[in-house]
Amino acid sequence: MPSNLLSGWGWLKQIGLLLLLLSSAAMAVEDVVSFSDESLRPRYQQLLEELRCPKCQNQNLADSNSAISQDLRAEVQRLLEQQLTDAEIKEYLKNRYSEFILYRPEVNRATWFLWAAPVLLVLLGVSIVLRLSRRKQSSDPEAAVKSVRSVDQQQRLDELLNSHKRGSE
Amino acid sequence: MNRPTLFIPFALCLALGAFLFFSLGKDPLDLPSALVGEPFPEFALEELHEPERQLSTDDFDGQVLLVNVWATWCFACRIEHPWLNSLAEQGVAIVGLNYKDHRKLAQDWLRERGDPYQFSIFDPRGVLGIDLGVYGAPETYLVDAEGIIRHRRVGVVDERVWNEEFRDLYQQLMDDANAE
Numbered sequence: 482m483p484s485n486l487l488s489g490w491g492w493l494k495q496i497g498l499l500l501l502l503l504s505s506a507a508m509a510v511e512d513v514v515s516f517s518d519e520s521l522r523p524r525y526q527q528l529l530e531e532l533r534c535p536k537c538q539n540q541n542l543a544d545s546n547s548a549i550s551q552d553l554r555a556e557v558q559r560l561l562e563q564q565l566t567d568a569e570i571k572e573y574l575k576n577r578y579s580e581f582i583l584y585r586p587e588v589n590r591a592t593w594f595l596w597a598a599p600v601l602l603v604l605l606g607v608s609i610v611l612r613l614s615r616r617k618q619s620s621d622p623e624a625a626v627k628s629v630r631s632v633d634q635q636q637r638l639d640e641l642l643n644s645h646k647r648g649s650e
Numbered sequence: 651m652n653r654p655t656l657f658i659p660f661a662l663c664l665a666l667g668a669f670l671f672f673s674l675g676k677d678p679l680d681l682p683s684a685l686v687g688e689p690f691p692e693f694a695l696e697e698l699h700e701p702e703r704q705l706s707t708d709d710f711d712g713q714v715l716l717v718n719v720w721a722t723w724c725f726a727c728r729i730e731h732p733w734l735n736s737l738a739e740q741g742v743a744i745v746g747l748n749y750k751d752h753r754k755l756a757q758d759w760l761r762e763r764g765d766p767y768q769f770s771i772f773d774p775r776g777v778l779g780i781d782l783g784v785y786g787a788p789e790t791y792l793v794d795a796e797g798i799i800r801h802r803r804v805g806v807v808d809e810r811v812w813n814e815e816f817r818d819l820y821q822q823l824m825d826d827a828n829a830e
Contacts, residue, residue: 575684578684
């Protein structure tokens with residue numbers, strides 16, 4: 482079966498994986514960008530990290546080398562030079578490329594659940610743990626066993642026990 | 651714990667599975683459009699064939715029309731082109747937006763394959779492209795008589811897409827425009 486075949490290719494696969502790992506380091510795209518004011522550069526980098534490439538989707542503008550990302554990087558630079566704030570630049574691009582371009586979506590009707598879900602899940606988890614631990618503390622073993630038995634079963638058990646008692650008397 | 655509550659995790663798993671399963675059919679490239687319902691962005695660009703002619707939204711002239719974003723480097727545009735030619739023959743007004751291209755190449759391309767466009771906006775640097783939120787070619791916008799974008803299609807518009815997405819809306823917009 483294929484396992485023989487695969488083991489023969491094992492070394493090739495390992496080299497392939499190694500190459501893949503190495504390549505990721507070289508992925509980040511570096512343009513030569515010059516600013517009139519160097520203080521814009523950190524904001525530029527920050528914005529490119531948070532804006533998504535509309536064409537390639539799983540990359541931000543900093544990582545992607547697609548033509549549209551190059552254009553949008555230039556656009557971000559141009560807007561920074563025009564003294565727009567980060568929020569204004571995001572708004573500008575959102576008006577053209579929709580909310581999709583923001584890697585950190587704003588809180589609104591469509592996204593509130595996304596933002597609230599982690600908190601809600603933690604609260605849910607805490608409440609489950611609390612309920613379980615409280616039950617364990619409050620219940621003695623006898624009560625725990627009893628809770629498993631249905632009413633019918635308990636009746637039958639009582640009858641059996643009683644009949645046994647009567648028999649032994 | 652009583653029996654029914656034991657099934658809650660199972661039901662949640664089923665619901666999650668169903669959600670993920672139905673999400674599989676969604677096209678991740680189908681981005682929501684920010685501009686549908688908004689006016690077509692203002693622009694000032696040259697005409698492709700007549701560089702001395704400056705174009706703006708005034709040249710739309712209150713027509714219901716299609717704006718087709720295309721380029722010679724765009725392979726899918728070749729597939730789409732015959733259908734645009736046939737739409738133009740049927741009397742649909744189409745404006746070309748030549749996107750990030752070379753003037754000479756684009757002119758040759760249209761000479762070879764036919765020119766379905768009333769006029770062609772030449773946007774070599776993709777300026778109008780960014781204002782429209784274009785992220786690839788071809789894209790096609792349906793603009794109404796008031797200059798409002800009413801529909802956007804990212805990707806090829808062929809006969810099937812036209813019939814499914816454009817035809818009825820186009821007809822309705824034409825009727826509205828004629829009624830006024």
